Structure formats: structure tokens, C-alpha cells
Amino acid sequence: MDKKCLITYTSFTGNTEKVALKFKVTFENQGWQCDIFKVRKNADDILRPPFDVRQYDFLCVGSGLRAHLPYNEILNMLRGLIWGFDPRITLGFRDESIPYINEPVPKLTKDPRESHRKIVLGPDSPKAVVFITYGGYEFGAKEAVPAMQLLALEIEHMGFQCIGQFCCPGKYLNDPTPMAFHGDIRDRPNEKDLLKAQMFIEEKLEEIAERKR
Numbered sequence: 001m002d003k004k005c006l007i008t009y010t011s012f013t014g015n016t017e018k019v020a021l022k023f024k025v026t027f028e029n030q031g032w033q034c035d036i037f038k039v040r041k042n043a044d045d046i047l048r049p050p051f052d053v054r055q056y057d058f059l060c061v062g063s064g065l066r067a068h069l070p071y072n073e074i075l076n077m078l079r080g081l082i083w084g085f086d087p088r089i090t091l092g093f094r095d096e097s098i099p100y101i102n103e104p105v106p107k108l109t110k111d112p113r114e115s116h117r118k119i120v121l122g123p124d125s126p127k128a129v130v131f132i133t134y135g136g137y138e139f140g141a142k143e144a145v146p147a148m149q150l151l152a153l154e155i156e157h158m159g160f161q162c163i164g165q166f167c168c169p170g171k172y173l174n175d176p177t178p179m180a181f182h183g184d185i186r187d188r189p190n191e192k193d194l195l196k197a198q199m200f201i202e203e204k205l206e207e208i209a210e211r212k213r
Helices: 015-029 043-047 072-083 087-092 140-157 191-212
Strands: 004-010 033-038 058-063 127-134 161-169
Touching: 004 015, 004 072, 015 033, 015 058, 015 127, 015 191, 043 072, 058 072, 058 140, 072 087, 072 140, 127 140, 127 191, 140 161, 161 191
Parallel strands: 004 033, 004 058, 058 127, 127 161
Antiparallel strands: none
16 A cells, blocks of 8 residues: 545634644654645635545545535535536536636536446545534534535545544634533644544554555
8 A cells, every 4th residue: 555645624713724734643653645735715726626636545534614514615626526527517507606716617528427427435445534623512513414424425426435534623703602512612622632633543544454454
């Protein structure tokens, strides 16, 4: 195994970025080459990400939450990779767009049915995990589940087998929020959360190593 990992994520408040950076250090401490890419609200990041996902043995995809779902930036980038064409083309079928991208929408030059096929994932498929940081004021970690499941589904469309999902609370408002599920989360993710993130990756890499024996 080449042991080459890509971590790609979007982070509005910096919470998800903390987890992404802890993942990167953990992979590198385990002897992996690890690239990291933060997706921002611009055409280059979403339409032309600077990597070829097929070159990686392990993929980590993360986001904060917006209305219990991942940020649109990461979703649109992933869907462009899955479909092989500008995601605004498909959005246009529903009279939707990506408002912060002003480039003309290209004409579709391929049959969109070509991007749909049966996908079978097996023991030799490259592996992946997803990660979410959340406020969870009403239900705690339960609020991160839809976003993790959606990201897992998207990366499996790219041929990566999702073998784990990680989430932890993240600061959103500078308020102690005493009535919220987790109480005061102004320091989250904290060192304990990041240690759990490290242990999560270490456990997944150990699982992979055991399968190879």
C-alpha cells in the first residue's frame, strides 16, 4: 500500500479545521503521506480542486453543519468529482445555482447517464472516513448523523469505502448556552475531543493493517 491520504474539508468557524489538522498529524505519525485541502467559496476550489482523488489510498471528508447538513461548498465539489462535469449543470435542471460562482455554465458534453452505474465496494476498495463538527443544541450528536451519512454516501459514489464516521461539538456562538444539550461548548473542540479524533484515526488504520495480514 502506498499509504497516501487526502483530507478535504470546509470550515466556517475553524472547528472542523482543528479536527482536520489533528487527522493530518495522526496520519503522518503513522507513516502516511497526507495532503490537506480546505474548500472555500470560489470557483477554483469547487470546480477545479487541485488534486486527483484517484491517486489516494485513503480519503477524509469533513464539514461543519448548516441546517443539519454539510456545507454546500464541500457537497458541490464532491458532486463535480462524482459526475465528471460542472455541478451547476445538474443544479440548473432544478432552477438552482451556486450564487458565488459567476463563470458561465458550460454546455454538457457527455451523456449524464454515463455518470450512473452500479458500484460494488469490496475489500480492495480504497478507504475513507467522514467527520463533522456541530453545535447540537437540541439533540447533541444526533444532529450530526444526517450530514455524516450524506458525506459517506457521496464518497462511496467515488469508489471509496467509508469505514468510519467521527463527530464532536464545536463552538458556534460566544454564549454559555446553559439550556443546550452539551451546555457550554465555547472551548470545543477541546483537547479531549482532538485526542478522540486521533484515536479514531489510529483505530481505523489498525483495522486496515489487520485486514492486510
